Amino acid sequence: xxxxxxxxxxxxxxxxxxxxxxxxxVLDERSTAIIGQNGAGKTTFVKLLKxxxxxxAGQILLNGADIAGMTVAQLAKHIGMVFQNPNDxxxxxxxxxxxxxxxxxxxxxxxxxxxxxxEAMAFVGIAGREEENxxxxxxxxxxxxxxxxxxxxxxEVIIFDEPTIxxxxxxxxxxxxxxxxxxxxxxxxxxxxxxMDFVADTFERAIVFAQGKAILDDSTKNVFAEKEVLEKAYxxxxxxxxxxxxxxxxxxxxxxxxxxxxxxxxx
Amino acid sequence: MARIEIEHLKYQYPATTKLALDDISFSVEPxxxxxxxxxxxxxxxxxxxxxxxxxxNFYKGSYGGKVMVGEIEVKTVEVNEMCKTVGIVFQxxxxxxxxxxxxxxxxxxxxxxxxxxxxxxxxKRIDEAMELLDIIKYKDRNPFDLSGGQMQRMAIAxxxxxxxxxxxxxxxxxxxxxxxxxEVFQAVQKxxxxxxxxxxxxxxxxxxxxxxDRVVLLNDTKLVAIDTPQKIFSRDDLDxxxxxxxxxxxxxxxxxxxNEETGCYPVTLEEASRLFQRLVKEESHNE
Numbered sequence: 001x002x003x004x005x006x007x008x009x010x011x012x013x014x015x016x017x018x019x020x021x022x023x024x025x026v027l028d029e030r031s032t033a034i035i036g037q038n039g040a041g042k043t044t045f046v047k048l049l050k051x052x053x054x055x056x057a058g059q060i061l062l063n064g065a066d067i068a069g070m071t072v073a074q075l076a077k078h079i080g081m082v083f084q085n086p087n088d089x090x091x092x093x094x095x096x097x098x099x100x101x102x103x104x105x106x107x108x109x110x111x112x113x114x115x116x117x118x119e120a121m122a123f124v125g126i127a128g129r130e131e132e133n134x135x136x137x138x139x140x141x142x143x144x145x146x147x148x149x150x151x152x153x154x155x156e157v158i159i160f161d162e163p164t165i166x167x168x169x170x171x172x173x174x175x176x177x178x179x180x181x182x183x184x185x186x187x188x189x190x191x192x193x194x195x196m197d198f199v200a201d202t203f204e205r206a207i208v209f210a211q212g213k214a215i216l217d218d219s220t221k222n223v224f225a226e227k228e229v230l231e232k233a234y235x236x237x238x239x240x241x242x243x244x245x246x247x248x249x250x251x252x253x254x255x256x257x258x259x260x261x262x263x264x265x266x267x
Numbered sequence: 268m269a270r271i272e273i274e275h276l277k278y279q280y281p282a283t284t285k286l287a288l289d290d291i292s293f294s295v296e297p298x299x300x301x302x303x304x305x306x307x308x309x310x311x312x313x314x315x316x317x318x319x320x321x322x323x324n325f326y327k328g329s330y331g332g333k334v335m336v337g338e339i340e341v342k343t344v345e346v347n348e349m350c351k352t353v354g355i356v357f358q359x360x361x362x363x364x365x366x367x368x369x370x371x372x373x374x375x376x377x378x379x380x381x382x383x384x385x386x387x388x389x390x391k392r393i394d395e396a397m398e399l400l401d402i403i404k405y406k407d408r409n410p411f412d413l414s415g416g417q418m419q420r421m422a423i424a425x426x427x428x429x430x431x432x433x434x435x436x437x438x439x440x441x442x443x444x445x446x447x448x449x450e451v452f453q454a455v456q457k458x459x460x461x462x463x464x465x466x467x468x469x470x471x472x473x474x475x476x477x478x479x480d481r482v483v484l485l486n487d488t489k490l491v492a493i494d495t496p497q498k499i500f501s502r503d504d505l506d507x508x509x510x511x512x513x514x515x516x517x518x519x520x521x522x523x524x525x526n527e528e529t530g531c532y533p534v535t536l537e538e539a540s541r542l543f544q545r546l547v548k549e550e551s552h553n554e
Contacts, residue, residue, distance in 0.1 A: 038415050038444045140307045165441050166358075168306040168470060169511040194444050197514060236445040239473055239514035239536065246540040256514060260521035 001029050002078070002156040002188045004049065008058035011044055019044050021212035022058070027157075031179060031189045033199040033220070036209030037234040042192045045209070046159050049190075051075040062157075077106045080150035084161040084192075086134075086142040095121075095137075095145055096130035102153040113152070120152035123181070125174055139166045147178065158182055160191040164198050176202050200224060200238035200254035208233050225252040269337030269352065269432040271295040271318060271464065276332035278313060278322055287313045289488040290332070295466070295481075297432070300459040302475035302496070303468045305485035306509030311468045314485065315435045317341070318466060320349035336433060351382065354426035358438040360418040363425075364410050371397075371413070372406040375425045382429065396428040399461075400454050416447025420454055433464040441470065452478055473513045476500060476534035484508060497531035515539035 004027040011020040019041050034042050047053045048060060051072045060067045067075060080102070083089040092098040096117060103113035121127045124144045129137070134145050143166065150158060163175050179202055182189050193199055199206060199220060206223040208216035210233035216223050224230070224241045237245070240259050241252055253259040271294060278288040288310050295301055303311045316322040320341040323330040334341040336352055357363040368374040375396060379389045397403045400420040405413060410421060419439055426434060436455065440448035448471070456478055459465045469475050475482060476496040484491040484499055486508040492499060499505075500512040501520075512520070512532075519525070519532040519539055526533050526542055533539040 037446060138308050166307075166438070166470075168509055170306060170509050196445065234444065234446040240518070242536055243515060243518065243539060243543075246536060247543055256517045256521065259518050263518075263522050 001186055003028055003061075003063055004157065004188070005059075005061040005064075007061065009045075009048065009055055009060065010057040011041075011048060011053060012056050013044075018056075019212055020048075020055075023212075023214050025207065025214055025217055027188060027190060029183075029186070029188060030204040031183045031202070032191070032205045032207060033203040034190065034192050034207050034209060035194070035196070035199060035233075035235055040209040040233070041212045042209050043161065046081060046161065046190070046192060049157075049159065050079055050081055073105075076102075076153075076155075078155055079157040079159065080153050080155040081159040082147050082150045082161065082163065084165060086139070086146035089146045089149070090134045090142065093133050094130070095126070095132050095134055098134055098145060099149045099152050102149050106153055116152040116154060117148070120148040123151060124148045124178060140168065140171045143167065143171075144174075147175075151178075151182070155187075157188040157190065160189070160193075162193055163191060164193065164195045172198060179203075196224070196236055196238045197240070197255075200240065208235065210234075221252055221254055224254065269339075269464065270297055270335075271433065271466075272333075272335040273318075274333045274335075276317060276334060277330070278317060279329040280313075280326060281328045283328075286488050288317065291490045292332075293483065293490060293493045295464060297464055298459060298462040300456065300465040300478055300480045301467070301493075302479035302482045303466065303485065304470075304472070304475060304482055304499075304510055305491075309485040309508075310488045311485055312437055314483075315355070315437050315466060315468060318433065319353045319355050319435055320344060320346055321355075324349070350431070351429060352431055353433045353435060354429060354431035356419070356423050356426055356434065356436040356439050359442055360415065360422045363422045364418065369409055370407050371402060371410055371421050374410050374421060375428050378425055378429045392428045392430065396424040399427060399457060400424040414447060415443045416450040419443060419447065419451050423451070423454060423458075427458065427463075431463070433466065434458060436465070436467040436469075438468050438470065440474075448474070472500070472511055473515070473535070476513045476516070477536075484510065495531075496534045497526070497529050500534050501525075501531040 006023050006025050009020055009023040012018040036042050048055060051067055062078060090098055099117040100113040103116050124147050126144050134142050164172050179189055203220050206220045207214050216226060216229050224237050227237060230237060238254060240255055244253050274292050276288055276291040277286060279286050305311050313322060317334055324346050365377050368377060375393050376389060397406060400423055402420050402424060405417060440451050452474055455465055479496055481493055482496050482499040483493045491508060500516045505512055513534050515536055516532045516534050524542055533542050
C-alpha cells in the first residue's frame, strides 16, 4: 500500500502567478477524486506527482522518500497515469505494441510485458483485439487501450485524468468497475474528474481544489453535503444530493439506491 | 425557418461492410431543441453529419433516402454552400478554433470573411452573436486564453454569426466543467427560443431531459423512437439500448412514482421534487 505525502506544495509556471498555493494532505489507500473548476490546478498537481513538473516550494514524499531525488523514469515505475484524451497517449500501430511499451520501458522482459498486457486487456475488456490498430477503434475502446497500457505497468499508484469523457452508460459502468477492482488490489487510485454523479458512486474520498488550494478534503458524503463550499468552487452537487436538499432532507444520499432505500423505509 | 425532413435515410461509409445509418425517418419543426441519445457507435454523429451534408458530400460512401432542410435537398448541395444553412459545433473547441486569429472578435469574423459578407453587415452580425453568447467582455482576448466554457461559447458565436437556420452540436460539453456545461446549455436554449433549430448529441441525460423538446433514441444504426424526454426515459426497455435514464427518473421508477398528468416518470429535478412534495402534502392531509 503506497502513501503519498503532500507537504506545503507550491508551484508556478510564471513569476507573477502562483498556480498551487500551499497544499498539505496525504494520499492513502482510499480511492480519491480530485474535483475543481477548470484552471483550479488539478492537472498541474498530477504533473507534479509524475515528476513532469517540479515544485517551486514544498515536498512530495512517496512512501517517505522525497520524489525530488527521483527521475521521471524512476517515478514511472511507481506512478502510472492515464491521459484524458487517449489520442495524446497512444502512438503505436498495434494495440499489443502500445500496451507492452510501458512495461518494457520500466524494465520488464518482452515475455513478462506480454503476459501483463494480456492480463490488462482481459481486465479492461478488450481481450482479442491485440492486432488491431488503436485508431481503428472507437474513442471509447481506444480509452480502454490507454487504461490497459497503464494497468499493464503494474504501478502502485494509478492516476486517471477524466476517465469518463466520451463514455456511454456501459463504458462508465466498466470504468467504475476497473477503479473499484484496482482499489481492492491495494493500488492507490487518484482521479481528476468533473462528473459528480460518478464521483459520488465510485470514490471514498474527495478533495476539492479551488484557486490553487485544497479547500475541502473528506469522505465523498461529507464533501457533497457542503453545498456552499462547492458553489464557491463552481462545482455542482451530485443530482441525487440536489434532490435531497431540495426536499429539505438533513441526510445526504450519494446515489439512486441509497435514496430509494431511504424512501422505502419511510413507507 | 427550415423544417428538417429525413426519409428512409441509409448510409454506409466507404471501405466498410456495415450500414452506419439504417432506414432513419423523422422530421423536426423549426426552432425545436432535439437531443440525440444512444450508446457509442449507434449512429449519433453520422446522423449529425447527414443533416449537415458532410454525409455523403465530404465522406462519400453509399447513400440512400433523402434529407431535406427547408427547400434544400442536402445531398445535392456543396458542403461550402450547405454550411450557410446548417452550422456544426465540434466536441472540442480546440479543434474548431482557427488558431490563426489573435482575438475573439477576429475569430468570429473568420467565417463571415470567407462568405464575403460586406463589412457593415459583418460588424452587426459579430456584435449580435457576441451579445447572444454573452462574450462581449472577452472580445479582445486571445481565443486560447479563454476557459473551456468561454471557448465553446465563442465557437458557437462564430457559427451563429453565419446565421444558420439549424445548429448541430455533437457532445459540445464533454470537455467542460459543470459550470461551463451549464453556460453552453443556457446559451443554446436561448438560440432555440429565437427560432433556430437545435440538434444536440449529449451523454448527460439530466441535461438532455431538462432542455430538449424531443429526444431521438438511436440503437445499432436504427431509430428506436423520437418523443418527449418523459416518454423516452419512461420506456421499460431503455436499458436494452445501453442508455441510462436521468437520476431523477431512476429514483421515481424505483419507487413506482409516476406523474399523473403525463403518465410518465419525472425526468428533471423540478418535476421530481414537485411530485415528492405533493405526495408528502397528500399524506399529511390524509392523516
